[in-house]
Amino acid sequence: MKHRVLKVNPNDNVLVALTDLNKGDIVHYGGEAYELLDDVKAKHKFLTEDLSKGSEVIMYGVLVGKVQNDLKKGDVLTTANLKHAALGFETSEERKTTWNIPEVSRWKDKTFKGFHRADGSVGTANYWLVVPMVFCENRNLDVLQEALIAPLGYGRQNDYQSQADKLIQMYRSGAVAEDLLSAEIFVEKQNEKSRRVFPNVDGIKFLKHDGGCGGIRQDAETLCGLLAGYITHPNVAGATVLSLGCQNAQVSILQQEIAKRDAKFSKPLYILEQQQIGTEADLMSESLKQTMAGLALANENQRKDAPLSKITIGLECGGSDGFSGISANPAIGYTSDLLVALGGSVILAEFPELCGVEQNLSDRCVSVTEAERFSSLMRTYEQRAEEAGSGFDMNPSPGNIKDGLITDAIKSAGAAKKGGTSPVVEVLDYPEKVTKPGLNLLCTPGNDVESTTAEVASGATVVLFTTGLGTPTGNPVTPVVKLSSNTTLYNKMNDIIDINTGTIIEGEETIEEAGARILDYVIAVASGEIEVSAVRHGQDDFIPWKRGVSL
Structure with a gap:
């Protein structure tokens, strides 16, 4: 150091x-x-x-x-x-969109191996979805999951269950407590991919949620937009949709939202309505047949070369510490600038964690219209938080505060570093889709899983997630790369952390060197060459945002 x-x-x-x-x-x-x-x-x-x-x-x-x-x-x-105190902000007619474009000749001719879709997008993975329109269908998803996952070779080996089985065998053979305490119960892992019936399909993901009915109609409409974002996502080959029939989140709304995102949508999509079909047995039988047919079609997809401009990175932080804003966040900020310079897209979200840096981001918007939309979303969000008896100043968690982020403005100024320095090409409201290359702002909560869920719905094909305290957060369809802000965390929790940027704190590496290293890692992940920790552990976090106050 x-x-x-x-x-x-x-x-x-x-x-x-x-x-x-x-x-x-x-x-x-x-x-x-x-x-x-x-x-x-x-x-x-x-x-x-x-x-x-x-x-x-x-x-x-x-x-x-x-x-x-x-x-x-x-x-x-x-x-x-x-x-906490933060600078005010206003929309200026002057745009500050000049930036120091990084040197990218090193990656100019590089490609990644992805799954090409009919709409021109390219995925970094190939999943099949099973989606409920309402929480009433969650049990049916559980039944399908139990019926399909293990037989198709997607059941991950439970090391702890295997260890428990060995200990049970020892006890039945006469072992006493001391024998059990000193037992060596290492279980050799099997090659999971070799057991798959559909080798080109990375998995079947079940997007259970507690929405779709009750609440307000806008909640149901927003949920349909989020689900449409996943169904049309580049990492998804197709979907099975289960509907009860009478819920607020009608299939017709979902279809409208799909058409907004992909007017020529052509992926296999099977929709089953329980109240129309009748018995649970008939529903499950038809769901199984159609899902298996969809998997067979999905398996025809293979990885092919694609330009780096087809990658969309979501930028996220969670369990942040006092080093996040000076190591991990600036590092992925430089990665963001590199990808933007190569024609790719990045998403900066978590609006409560942009408090105090609004003026900078507003000035970086390519048009006054986008700047005004950003200002409007920020002001409305904060007003609703205050009306609920809270506010952006209450965003830092106990863990944040303990590790040096003692005001929201300190946390926000460091969090915003994830977005690099490039111009803001578009401001999106949840759960709109990214359509332009460059830096996009997406209105989401600061809550890790709600925000990550939203970034993926908007099109993120890889998520870079920085943490100073450690968090296992993942996503059902997009690899979430976990980056530690300090080496102590990386050494302590290296089973869930993929990249260490504590090297910046220790003076072993510059922000630019770390950012370049991260981009190389992203390319390998996008090509399926590296399985990140969250995917390896089956960390499929999925929480839709109901647009209420969530910091």
């Missing part, structure tokens, strides 16, 4: 501790010496100047809070002495 502290932006009046620092330590940075007036844990911040009560704290070059009492140079910032 080259430095013990870091100033993120030259205009900041705080320094970030890169390692634990003690009260009385004198640290040097930029030719200045700072005596610490309290212990400062790694990832937390201390002041570089005296501040009087009400003075502004600047980090990432923007306002992130105001001090609640007089503080001295070397004081550590805490939730007790710093409160």
